[in-house]
Amino acid sequence: GQGLVSDARIKAVGFTGSRSGGTALMKTAQARPEPIPVYAEMSSINPVFLLPEALKARGKALGEAFVGSLTMGAGQFCTNPGLVIAVKGEALDGFVEAAAEAVKGAGAQTMLTPGIHDAYTQGVNTLGGSDKAREVARGPQGDGPNQCQAGLFVAKASDFLNDEALQA
Structure with a gap:
């Protein structure tokens, strides 16, 4: 290049x-x-805004669809939805539960290069090691080279905004 x-x-x-x-x-x-x-x-983040009424009406379906977009192409599409912004509450809890179940069922996929895989793994490890992000679910591990394991994490908005490591 x-x-x-x-x-x-x-x-x-x-x-x-x-x-x-x-x-x-x-x-x-x-x-x-x-x-x-x-x-x-x-390195786009592509935020998704979940409005309260939409969450109440179809939170489970949105959670499942979100994970479908998140894991499409091993998460390597530039349209990958990397951040969800929503108001805390029961409806959001339903979305997160549905998304967690979908992540647990999302098979490992092969990433394009070892470098991309390493960067992804480092990012997931950073989230997993943070006291400001909570792991909600992980998909099954793969058994081949450059296989990525889907992960779902949650964080409070204030923690996200004040921690550059969560924003990377």
Whole structure:
């Protein structure tokens, strides 16, 4: 990628992927004698807002659908919903319970590269080791290389906003 970005015939770059990969390409683009724009979609979180009435009406179905989107393509699609924002209460509890059951049934999937798998594993371990995030469910482990295990964690909004490790 850096070879392409540094080539004088290239006049703009589009990139979807990791923050470290995109940042490296941006630095290469800016270091050129003729800097070029880089349009990058990097490590998206894609928040999902669950409104109270929707949760009351169909919380279980939303929980199941959320996990389907979360685990689609081993979570590697740029549309992956990585953050849920909702008001604490009984309806949210129902959503979390349904999502937890769906996560427990979500089979392990193979990630694209060892690097992506390692970054995912480090992120899950960071969440699991945090005193501000609580693990709700894990899917079954895989038995092949680069197999990711689905995980569901919850945190209070104040903890999320005040802890950069939870936001990574």
